[in-house]
Amino acid sequence: MTSGEAEDVGGRPTARILTVGDELLSGERSDTNGPWLAARLQKAGFRVGGLESVGDAPGPLEEALRRGGGSADLLVVTGGLGPTEDDRTRPVVARLLGRELQEAPWVLEEIRRRFRARGFPDAPETNRRIARVPEGARTLANPAGTAPGLLLEAGEGRHWILLPGPPRELRAVWEASVLPVLDDLHPNRPEADRVRVFRTTGIPESALAQALEPHLVRHPRVTVAWRASLRGVEVRLSAGGDSAPDLLQAVEEEIRDLLAPWQWEAPSGDLAEAVLHALSSRGWTLSLAESCTGGRLAGRLTDVPGSSRTFLGGVVAYSDDLKEALLDVPPVTIREKGAVSGETACAMA
Amino acid sequence: MTSGEAEDVGGRPTARILTVGDELLSGERSDTNGPWLAARLQKAGFRVGGLESVGDAPGPLEEALRRGGGSADLLVVTGGLGPTEDDRTRPVVARLLGRELQEAPWVLEEIRRRFRARGFPDAPETNRRIARVPEGARTLANPAGTAPGLLLEAGEGRHWILLPGPPRELRAVWEASVLPVLDDLHPNRPEADRVRVFRTTGIPESALAQALEPHLVRHPRVTVAWRASLRGVEVRLSAGGDSAPDLLQAVEEEIRDLLAPWQWEAPSGDLAEAVLHALSSRGWTLSLAESCTGGRLAGRLTDVPGSSRTFLGGVVAYSDDLKEALLDVPPVTIREKGAVSGETACAMA
Numbered sequence: 001m002t003s004g005e006a007e008d009v010g011g012r013p014t015a016r017i018l019t020v021g022d023e024l025l026s027g028e029r030s031d032t033n034g035p036w037l038a039a040r041l042q043k044a045g046f047r048v049g050g051l052e053s054v055g056d057a058p059g060p061l062e063e064a065l066r067r068g069g070g071s072a073d074l075l076v077v078t079g080g081l082g083p084t085e086d087d088r089t090r091p092v093v094a095r096l097l098g099r100e101l102q103e104a105p106w107v108l109e110e111i112r113r114r115f116r117a118r119g120f121p122d123a124p125e126t127n128r129r130i131a132r133v134p135e136g137a138r139t140l141a142n143p144a145g146t147a148p149g150l151l152l153e154a155g156e157g158r159h160w161i162l163l164p165g166p167p168r169e170l171r172a173v174w175e176a177s178v179l180p181v182l183d184d185l186h187p188n189r190p191e192a193d194r195v196r197v198f199r200t201t202g203i204p205e206s207a208l209a210q211a212l213e214p215h216l217v218r219h220p221r222v223t224v225a226w227r228a229s230l231r232g233v234e235v236r237l238s239a240g241g242d243s244a245p246d247l248l249q250a251v252e253e254e255i256r257d258l259l260a261p262w263q264w265e266a267p268s269g270d271l272a273e274a275v276l277h278a279l280s281s282r283g284w285t286l287s288l289a290e291s292c293t294g295g296r297l298a299g300r301l302t303d304v305p306g307s308s309r310t311f312l313g314g315v316v317a318y319s320d321d322l323k324e325a326l327l328d329v330p331p332v333t334i335r336e337k338g339a340v341s342g343e344t345a346c347a348m349a
Numbered sequence: 350m351t352s353g354e355a356e357d358v359g360g361r362p363t364a365r366i367l368t369v370g371d372e373l374l375s376g377e378r379s380d381t382n383g384p385w386l387a388a389r390l391q392k393a394g395f396r397v398g399g400l401e402s403v404g405d406a407p408g409p410l411e412e413a414l415r416r417g418g419g420s421a422d423l424l425v426v427t428g429g430l431g432p433t434e435d436d437r438t439r440p441v442v443a444r445l446l447g448r449e450l451q452e453a454p455w456v457l458e459e460i461r462r463r464f465r466a467r468g469f470p471d472a473p474e475t476n477r478r479i480a481r482v483p484e485g486a487r488t489l490a491n492p493a494g495t496a497p498g499l500l501l502e503a504g505e506g507r508h509w510i511l512l513p514g515p516p517r518e519l520r521a522v523w524e525a526s527v528l529p530v531l532d533d534l535h536p537n538r539p540e541a542d543r544v545r546v547f548r549t550t551g552i553p554e555s556a557l558a559q560a561l562e563p564h565l566v567r568h569p570r571v572t573v574a575w576r577a578s579l580r581g582v583e584v585r586l587s588a589g590g591d592s593a594p595d596l597l598q599a600v601e602e603e604i605r606d607l608l609a610p611w612q613w614e615a616p617s618g619d620l621a622e623a624v625l626h627a628l629s630s631r632g633w634t635l636s637l638a639e640s641c642t643g644g645r646l647a648g649r650l651t652d653v654p655g656s657s658r659t660f661l662g663g664v665v666a667y668s669d670d671l672k673e674a675l676l677d678v679p680p681v682t683i684r685e686k687g688a689v690s691g692e693t694a695c696a697m698a
Contacts, residue, residue, distance in 0.1 A: 022574040022585070025397045027388020030379040034402070039376020048374045049409050053383070053400040056574055060398050067416055083555035084575040085562060115553070126555040126562070146555070166578055204464070206432035206475040206495070213434055213475070225371040225405055226433040229515055236371070 012240070013186045015046040016072040018064055020079035020089055021165055024053040033078045033170055040174065044182055045189030046074065056086040065096055069154055074185070079165030081147040083126045089162055090150075094134035097154060107131040107139060111146045140177035145169035151181055159185055193223075194244040196252060200262035201232030201271060208233050211258045219251050231271055232262075272300040272307075280310045288314030289327050289348040291339065323348060361589070362535045364395040365421040367413055369428035369438055370514055373402040382427045382519055389523065393531055394538030395423065405435040414445055418503055422535070428514030430496040432475045438511055439499075443483035446503060456480040456488060460495045489526035494518035500530055508534055542572075543593040545601060549611035550581030550620060557582050560607045568600050580620055581611075621649040621656075629659045637663030638676050638697040640688065672697060 019034045034051045041048050049072055054064045061080070069075045080089030094101050108123075108131035115123040123146075130147045133139065140149030142164060150162040161178060163170050182189075200208060205228040212235065216224050225236040239247045266273035279286055288311075290297050295316045301307050317323040320334050329347040337343040368383045383400045390397050398421055403413040410429070418424045429438030443450050457472075457480035464472040472495075479496045482488065489498030491513060499511040510527060512519050531538075549557060554577040561584065565573050570592075574585040588596045615622035628635055637660075639646050644665045650656050666672040669683050678696040686692040 021576070022572075023576060024384070025387045025400060026391060027384045030381055030384050032379055035373070035376045035379050038374045042375060049403070050413060051374060051402040054398070063420070064399060071412070082575065082577060084558040084573075085565070086574050120553075124553065124556040124559045126559045130555075168579065204469075204473065206479075207473040209433045210473045210475045216434070223371075224433075225435050226431065227370070227372060228431060230517065 012045055012047040012190055013073040014071075015041045015048050015074040015076060016068040017041070017048065017051045018068045018075065018077045019051070019053045019165075020056065020061060020077065021053075022055040022086075025055050032167055033165065036167070036171070037076055037078070037174075041074075041076070043192050044179070045186070045192055056080065056088060058088050058092055061088060062092050062096060065092060069096070069158065069160055073158055074182075075154070075158070075160045076163065077160065078163045078170055081130065081150075081162060081164045083124075083129050083146070087129070090129075090133060093152065093160065093162065097134060097152060097160075099134040099136060099152075101132040102135050103128065103131050104133050104139060105131075107133065107148055110148075114146060138181075140173050140181065142169055142173045143176050144172035149173040149177055190240060193238040193240045194248055195236060195238045196248045198235045198237075198255075198259055199232060199264055199266075199269070199271075199274075200235070200259060201264060203233065203262045204228075205233045208235070208262065212255055215254050215258075216251070219247065222247060222251055232264075235259075268304070270304065273304045276301060276304055276307055276310045285310055285312050287312045290314055290316045291318060291323065291345075291348070294318055317348065361394055361396040361539055362422040363420075364390045364397050364423040364425060365417040366390070366397065366400045367417045367424065367426045368400075368402045368514075369405065369410060369426065370402075371404040371435075374404050381516055382514065385516070385520070386425055386427070386523075390423075390425070392541050393528070394535070394541055405429065405437060407437050407441055410437060411441050411445060414441060418445070418507065418509055422507055423531075424503070424507070424509045425512065426509060427512045427519055430479065430499075430511060430513045432473075432478050432495070436478070439478075439482060442501065442509065442511065446483060446501060446509075448483040448485060448501075450481040451484050452477065452480050453482050453488060454480075456482065456497055459497075463495060487530075489522050489530065491518055491522045492525050493521035498522040498526055539589060542587040542589045543597055544585060544587045545597045547584045547586075547604075547608055548581060548613055548615075548618070548620075549584070549608060550613060552582065552611045553577075554582045557584070557611065561604050564603050564607075565600070568596065571596060571600055581613075584608075617653070619649075619653065622653045625650060625653055625656055625659045634659055634661050636661045639663055639665045640667060640672065640694075640697070643667055666697065 017034050017037050019031050023029055024031050031053050034053065038048045038051055050068070052064055052068060054060045065077070077089060080087045091101060108128065111127045111130060112123045127146060133150055134152060136152065138151040140151060140161070142148045145164055145166060147164045147169070149164065152160045152162070154160045163173050205226060209226065216222065221239055223238045227234040227236065237248055237251060264271060264274035266277065286301070288298055298314045301311045315326050317327050320339055323329040323334065323339070323344070324331055327348045329344055333343050333347050366383050366386050368380050372378055373380050380402050383402065387397045387400055401413055401417060403409045414426070426438060429436045440450060457477065460476045460479060461472045476495060482499055483501060485501065487500040489500060489510070491497045494513055494515060496513040496518070498513065501509045501511070503509045512522050554575060558575065565571070570588055572587045576583040576585070586597055586600060613620060613623040615626065635650070637647055647663045650660045664675050666676050669688055672678040672683065672688070672693065673680055676697045678693055682692050682696050
């Protein structure tokens with residue numbers, strides 16, 4: 001049942017991702033390139049072993065490249081390919097792989113063309129840095145910017161792909177130039193894992209685990225991931241290989257009745273949508289009388305497209321006065337049982 | 350000028366972050382815990398060397414812990430502390446540090462108390478896993494969930510801090526229990542780096558670098574980071590130590606005139622706010638006649654609080670007919686010069 005055992009199923013090539021930039025460690029922003037690439041690589045049949053972010057400093061960058069490049073069939077690096085002094089991916093990679101940096105005239109010519117097309121007389125000299133690529137690198141066209149991607153052989157059948165950091169450029173290079181290269185490098189990749197996600201609410205993770213795990217351990221080729229949040233608990237089953245659909249089907253049938261009391265489904269993955277769907281399928285409508293939630297329940301429901309067919313509206317009776325005036329809650333109930341009590345809630349309904 | 354040289358300034362303790370969970374590699378979501386922790390650690394005077402995400406499988410988790418734990422004064426790990434089979438941080442850490450897992454009765458008692466307070470008769474047995482902690486670990490109270498944080502000595506003066514993965518719990522443990530511990534472990538940390546960010550628009554990164562770099566290289570203790578996006582180019586200067594404010598001030602004075610033609614400032618970091626402020630400070634107002642941008646310019650401007658004082662409104666003349674009818678563009682101009690032309694734009698104004 002462990003991910004570890006499932007790792008060998010299917011014989012996928014492995015990939016690691018390294019995203020470069022001080023801003024990724026300053027807390028200013030979350031790395032969007034890493035997860036984007038991880039999803040694309042998984043979909044393309046790679047097993048993604050890890051995702052790392054490092055700053056621009058050459059020391060940590062070199063260490064991270066050494067670690068990442070030695071432990072995966074494919075290392076994808078983003079960032080540090082621009083024209084400024086803090087863009088060090090090219091020289092650090094060249095040093096690590098024992099290559100010289102050489103000016104690629106076709107890269108420089110393409111940069112000049114881009115600048116002239118935008119009305120500049122020529123490209124600033126600093127762009128020569130972009131054109132200095134490690135010898136033997138294959139350039140990957142960038143339809144959305146100046147710095148091309150680079151593909152390098154890293155020994156022992158391993159490859160490194162360097163991509164520009166701006167997300168728009170990264171995605172453009174990926175679509176235009178990387179996907180065909182992956183098919184060249186690893187022509188017979190198995191299909192991506194099949195995944196089945198079960199969403200539950202109203203049961204603690206530990207209680208659900210106690211009920212399901214005796215069944216799940218019988219299927220060592222199915223990887224199980226649990227995720228708990230305020231919204232509820234998700235159970236994610238995945239499996240690879242030709243038998244994956246049958247295997248997941250068998251597990252699902254085994255745990256279906258155990259899940260049923262807590263399970264919900266919604267195309268959007270939103271519990272509010274599941275609630276509205278459950279009501280509308282019975283021909284019911286919903287009105288709300290909210291107190292502490294202060295309108296947030298109504299907000300969650302109206303966020304769902306088409307909610308107006310089921311959700312009629314609500315009253316937000318935050319103060320005790322409003323509970324009495326709008327919802328006819330007897331003052332004695334609030335006084336004796338408290339505003340937050342089953343009795344007051346029933347009287348509000 | 351390189352970050353590498355600046356690394357030794359101030360003698361900060363170093364930190365690495367490791368976030369654990371299959372969902373971080375599936376592309377379903379960006380890691381929010383990692384950047385949140387990176388910012389907190391930097392603010393607390395640590396130098397964050399790297400941020401890594403791994404899946405739940407024990408093999409890659411163990412490798413990542415080995416790498417991360419051996420190269421920093423402090424390793425902060427989030428995730429994998431829950432009650433399910435895929436929560437492996439505790440056993441893998443224990444094995445790596447050569448410790449036994451031992452049931453901590455006070456942890457189990459606290460979990461039971463939480464369950465009973467929520468109306469359950471007792472905590473499900475699977476929670477015993479949460480209470481099995483590596484011997485010698487100090488527990489860090491979690492006011493928001495069942496799994497406490499854990500502090501471990503990892504040899505050679507190094508420490509590992511394990512935190513729960515749900516962001517709400519992670520943040521609660523951090524505020525309540527981690528900050529005091531950091532002061533114990535590293536009592537005399539220097540202040541965080543001073544940072545000064547300059548925002549520009551309308552000049553390519555390579556051209557701005559050509560103008561500024563001859564000045565920046567004269568200040569090796571100032572770290573420079575460049576960031577280019579569709580919005581423009583940001584130059585970020587940082588420095589540590591007591592002289593940092595004077596140093597940054599000196600650099601700023603040196604480059605001020607070079608930046609001036611392209612520089613903009615806005616408290617929100619939003620170019621639209623800078624445009625509105627520049628107009629309102631002159632007592633001007635703005636109306637728009639948009640074509641291809643289809644109302645997005647107006648949207649960007651109205652997103653700025655208080656924009657109604659300066660931005661009066663606009664016309665979105667997407668079709669040529671509307672350009673003629675609403676904006677009195679002569680049909681001959683569109684026909685002879687094209688809808689996307691300087692002449693048509695002038696006639697729209």
